[in-house]
Amino acid sequence: MLNMKKSVTAIAVAVSLGVSAPVFAGNNDGALKGVVTSTDMQSIAGAQVTIKSTDTGLTRTVAVDQDGSYRFPSLPVGTYTVTFTKDGFQSEEVEIAVRIGETNVDVPLTPVGIERIEVTGRSVALIDTTSSESSLMRILMFSIADSG
DSSP states (O other), rough: HHHHHHHHHHHHHHHHHHHHHHHHHHHEEEEEEEEETTTTBBBBBBBBEEEETTTOOOOEEEETTTTEEEEEEEEEEEEEEEEOOOTTOOOEEEEEOOEEEEEOEEEEETTTSOOOOOOOOOOOOHHHHHHHOOOOHHHHHHHHHHHO
């Protein structure tokens, strides 16, 4: 009798897992969420956030909540252009990749009339300060030695 109960339990568990597995396996959606603030970190309620899929052209728009948050659930995975707008603020546009799960994009909006300076750069190669000999000197020394 104990074997019968174990068999029935095992079958029930297997059937449950077999029925629910396709539900989890079929989820290939992502979500986009974030917070819209001013440059002084105050939330901007009522801003509009619009997403447009660069692959399919799908477009959706939501209004930002009182706390500055927004959310786009159930988005197909892909690349999107996201535009943030609010009267009195400069619009911002970013390109993002939505993956399975949640993607977070927080954006500060700059008030109109305030100059914005954007600095971009890259790292500089380090200079060997442990050696008193430079590469140019080494090349010149080898050239002189080869010619003499």
